[in-house]
Amino acid sequence: MTSSKTPKKSADESDVNAALESGRRRATINDIARLAGVSKKTVSRVINQSPFVREETRVRIEAVIAEWGYAPDPQARGLAFRRSFLIGMIYDNPNPQYVVNMQLGLLDGMRGSGFELVVHPCDRSSPTFLQDVRMFIERQKLFGVILPPSVSEDERVADLLRDIGCEYIRIASVPLDEEEHMIVGHDRLGAQAMGEHLVGLGHERIGFITGLPSFRSSHERRGGFEDALTKAGVKLDPDYVVQGAYTFESGLACGEALLAKTPRPTAIFAGNDEMAAGVLQAARRAGLTVPADLTVVGFDDFQIAQAVWPPLTTIHIPTREVGRMAAEKLIARDGYEPGDPAKTIPYLVVRESSSSPKKV
Amino acid sequence: MTSSKTPKKSADESDVNAALESGRRRATINDIARLAGVSKKTVSRVINQSPFVREETRVRIEAVIAEWGYAPDPQARGLAFRRSFLIGMIYDNPNPQYVVNMQLGLLDGMRGSGFELVVHPCDRSSPTFLQDVRMFIERQKLFGVILPPSVSEDERVADLLRDIGCEYIRIASVPLDEEEHMIVGHDRLGAQAMGEHLVGLGHERIGFITGLPSFRSSHERRGGFEDALTKAGVKLDPDYVVQGAYTFESGLACGEALLAKTPRPTAIFAGNDEMAAGVLQAARRAGLTVPADLTVVGFDDFQIAQAVWPPLTTIHIPTREVGRMAAEKLIARDGYEPGDPAKTIPYLVVRESSSSPKKV
DNA sequence: GAAGCTCTTGACACCGGTTTCCACTCCCTT
DNA sequence: AAGGGAGTGGAAACCGGTGTCAAGAGCTTC
Structure with missing residues (x-):
């Protein structure tokens, strides 16, 4: 029989637990593995939803994760994955309300996904524009980028993104790209x-x-x-x-x-x-x-x-709704369904500035 | 004489260089070290501006870095440093123009620093508010956060930040904290x-x-x-x-x-x-x-x-200017001088909606 | 000429995850 | 009962940087 605990380490272990419990240290994957009596590889499998984990084991590990409020370190994970969990919004739209609503929408769509939003205003007329964008994406190893108008309409940017293999969603009033890269906002x-x-x-x-x-x-x-x-x-x-x-x-x-x-x-x-x-x-x-x-x-x-x-x-x-759909499409989590295109369709709001013309 | 190159490895080396030159792979600190004929630790010293590097060596390494356009991976660096190079803007101000101007100002102040801005709108009245903020900061191991009003006026948040040891700058109309944590916007x-x-x-x-x-x-x-x-x-x-x-x-x-x-x-x-x-x-x-x-x-x-x-x-x-100063203060780069407080002082703009009252 | 110093430098472990490789269970055949 | 395949978990290497520590070079000092 293999004992799931290593007696030799029991002293160390209690130290470790003490540090954890006092909150002096955040839990790591090793802690979770130890607490659940498995290897860290198995914990990793659970985190990444690998199907090769026995149901019973998975449940036990998930319980420990929940109990300790463990969340894997995005940097360590990103380092191993060779990509970060950051999503960039690259924009040049001058309207503050559009920008903020778009940000809110993107955050709506990213909520609970573990991704974060990094904003990156830009100037398309700058001579270093493409270089800047490339630098931004490659340095941060962005998971993907969202492009609202008018950056979304710049084919140089799309080419660049395809070139460096970065996921992207273009938000524009007409389909400029393959469907999977577009959110169309029917102006x-x-x-x-x-x-x-x-x-x-x-x-x-x-x-x-x-x-x-x-x-x-x-x-x-x-x-x-x-x-x-x-x-x-x-x-x-x-x-x-x-x-x-x-x-x-x-x-x-x-x-x-x-x-x-x-x-x-x-x-x-x-x-x-x-x-x-x-x-x-x-x-x-x-x-x-x-x-x-x-x-x-x-x-x-x-x-x-x-x-x-x-x-x-x-x-x-519906800017915010469009943003939400764009983010969802980009991260395409399981359980993701395309979202109702009807929600992105603009609609008329009648207020007091319009009426029938005077009869002459 | 010690040969700076290892003859045995020359074949491998040319492969490596080929991959690099073709742009298939970004340069790593190991590449730079090899190309400069030093250890990666020394390259690391140069990157981090350690004074314990001979001038001549430093110049040589910097030349190689510049030649190859090398930039260290923020994730790897962050992992080792136990903190990221992300700055969070945690806000609940409902005015889009304020938010966007503040973001622009923060980005002004961060330009060229290697930091990125992560936006995080919040709801102070939510029961999970503090928990959310804590999660956000700890998971991302934020370098620091910027708090505009009215989040900046919430002492619970300031306490939390002090508690978890996160750098922060509060932007408010009155000094609520030690000078080093405040940008005061004299309303x-x-x-x-x-x-x-x-x-x-x-x-x-x-x-x-x-x-x-x-x-x-x-x-x-x-x-x-x-x-x-x-x-x-x-x-x-x-x-x-x-x-x-x-x-x-x-x-x-x-x-x-x-x-x-x-x-x-x-x-x-x-x-x-x-x-x-x-x-x-x-x-x-x-x-x-x-x-x-x-x-x-x-x-x-x-x-x-x-x-x-x-x-x-x-x-x-001068929202944008205030933002710029806040970011500069937070990252306090060398060569940073406190910034002219006069620039944060609001001023009167006379347009057409004001005039003397009618004489009765 | 050896000891003592400072200034530079590099070997090695480590940050917290993932991946590769392999061994070891199970379970079902034959 | 032996053989074989699929499922499961551990050890070690790796991602790309940094910290620790000790060693080597060059100069003084006695």
């Missing part, structure tokens, strides 16, 4: 919904302010809007489409430009809420009342949409 | 400046909307404001001080409450910009023109301050 559908809303209210002369052309979403939003109008038999006059930059200031300027046109549009659809806020201001300066004289709508449903007067009719983007 | 001074501004414009009947009482900044802002008024011989009527919650909605409600008072205040100072935006809306509903009929001012100088009409006179808080 086009959102813009269509807004188009239908405006047409439904009876607007026919509608101004549109595009976002930054460097974001795919700008084109998708415009495209979706135009789709809806065309389908309803309303023409989007190119003369009423002006180029904005997703900022309040650009919205103000574009709003003034649109309001100066004759005949004046009865509604203006800005590519995001900030620009819509700018349009509201332009309307005020022009002495127009919203929505009586002019309907103004935005896109995103960020906080600003509710903090202006009147509160903006806009398209809600 | 009081900012509020004083605003008080002086309003008094300087000739206001004497001023409404004040406080922030959430769970934030120290709320009290500091009120206190600073009251200081300035008192100093100028103006009394802050407690009847004109109402309790807000740092949200747009609360600003709207409090604004309406204040505007309903007789006599009506000639100016309203909201504890942050969002509430000020709410007050603007209340004023509009009441048919008042800002600033002709009513001066409205805020605090923070977040984006919303410029995206409302009229743009808000407010107090700018």
Whole structure:
């Protein structure tokens, strides 16, 4: 019979237990093995869910792990695995609310997985951009990265990631990559919904302010809007489409430009809420009342949409939900099902900034 | 003469070099040691800036390191050091712009240091809050943590950190801890400046909307404001001080409450910009023109301050700069000097929402 | 010329996990 | 009862660094 304890070591063992129990030291895999009366390899098998462990043994080990609140050291594990348990979010989106919501969503999806989120803002126009990204990933041996727009739309980055064999998820408004690397956030559908809303209210002369052309979403939003109008038999006059930059200031300027046109549009659809806020201001300066004289709508449903007067009719983007799904997809834990794509679809939120045009 | 190369190993060596040169493998400390003809321990000494390395040797090793673009593996290093090179930002501040600016500031301060930022939003009211924080820190063996308000104001957290021996920096509006653990963001001074501004414009009947009482900044802002008024011989009527919650909605409600008072205040100072935006809306509903009929001012100088009409006179808080200083203080690299405290002092930004009261 | 010093350097164990390799059970055939 | 395959667990090497400690080189000192 082999005794599961080594009598010779009993003194040492009690010392060890004392140190553990007093909390002076965190439990290691060796402690768990000793306490469970198995080898550390077996404990390792349990941690890594190897099927080659007898049910009874597994249960016993899991009990000890739970009792001592043991959690394997991510660094040691990472060292052996040649990869860390860190997930990087590489972004250049300038909107704080988008960034924070995305972070929250990613953390939602990572909760309980043992992964941690490392944030990495970047500047795509920097000459060292790709080098920086590569350095970041290789040094930290990232498990994977999440790319929100507009980094997600940069093929150089995708190529780099494929090259160095790093897992990644691209979040974009159109499928740019294989399905397993994409979370698509249908901006086009959102813009269509807004188009239908405006047409439904009876607007026919509608101004549109595009976002930054460097974001795919700008084109998708415009495209979706135009789709809806065309389908309803309303023409989007190119003369009423002006180029904005997703900022309040650009919205103000574009709003003034649109309001100066004759005949004046009865509604203006800005590519995001900030620009819509700018349009509201332009309307005020022009002495127009919203929505009586002019309907103004935005896109995103960020906080600003509710903090202006009147509160903006806009398209809600489920950023956090998208983030959650992206993280889940990246770590693809067992028991992972793809997640309901319907939840990533933007939807219309009607507030007080839109109404039917005045009868002339 | 001792040959610095081991002839016996030359075949192996060329294999190794081939793997390295082809980029199939990143350089390790052993490679650098071999290439420089020293032991890995000496390379380690150079990496860790040990003074016990001959100048000539150090230069040679550094040259090899630079040539091969070697960077030590943070996980292996962390394992040996018993701590990681991760810095945690544990926060519960609900304002996205604050959070993002703080993150950017922290990253500014960490740039080039080899540390990475791990974000960790939390809920102080959760029953498992302290447990979660402890788990987060111990599992990741964090180098240190940054605590912005209001987590920074929680003594339970500070006690926990001291208990487990984790470095930390608390960012708060008052010194709550030893100087080395604090970055103080003088809200009081900012509020004083605003008080002086309003008094300087000739206001004497001023409404004040406080922030959430769970934030120290709320009290500091009120206190600073009251200081300035008192100093100028103006009394802050407690009847004109109402309790807000740092949200747009609360600003709207409090604004309406204040505007309903007789006599009506000639100016309203909201504890942050969002509430000020709410007050603007209340004023509009009441048919008042800002600033002709009513001066409205805020605090923070977040984006919303410029995206409302009229743009808000407010107090700018150098959040990013504060973050940078906090990170620098935490990692206290050599060549670190304390940073200019003056840069953390908020300052007045005068826009169009404030003016002298109408002569009655 | 040997002892004593300081300055450099390297051998070796170790951080806490995983993997490889192998031996040893079981259990089922033949 | 012997043979063989699958399941199970231990010993040792390894991941890529750091700490400990002692030894070698070069210079003084007596």
